[in-house]
Amino acid sequence: DTAVSQTPKYLVTQMGNDKSIKCEQNLGHDTMYWYKQDSKKFLKIMFSYNNKELIINETVPNRFSPKSPDKAHLNLHINSLELGDSAVYFCASSQGDLYGYTFGSGTRLTVV
């Protein structure tokens, strides 16, 4: 039973489209995150939600909008996709940083 699951695993789409990536965790964690791993392999935080409340909002284009309907779900919606959005997006959850994050397996987004 997967602890943090993301769908889809792969996403190929054309520039200008709107797409969503879904994330669910069954660990009972209070905090969820979206990270982006770029072509240089850096993992950079995008957003963090704690009990459905946005607590970290990094400098990302406002084409990216997270939505947390409940504390077990954190979805990422991307409008007007651009070539530079191509990356692997990881969802994660934690019960406070002291315990480390549990990551999903990632969504590889390719914009063509």
Next chain:
Amino acid sequence: DQQVKQNSPSLSVQEGRISILNCDYTNSMFDYFLWYKKYPAEGPTFLISISSIKDKNEDGRFTVFLNKSAKHLSLHIVPSQPGDSAVYFCAASGTTSYDKVIFGPGTSLSVIP
């Protein structure tokens, strides 16, 4: 501005020997340090952590050392096994959910049988 650095992109070690992965950081406000391991096509997996009040934490074959004055930490794996071949990310943060966890760029470890 790279706050967490892993200057060795890759490392090869013979099976049974010690693997030492290094990490440097620039932000003296970091209080908590973590190591993650990542296999291809999977998400990173939490490996071991250390609080800034300690200088060593050990878990089985894995030991993390922290030198706060040098802003340096290292992960020792002994003995190294082929299954340890993966990318290792060093990460640092404060101690609350409101603090960002900053990841280094990773070091790819290959353990040669």
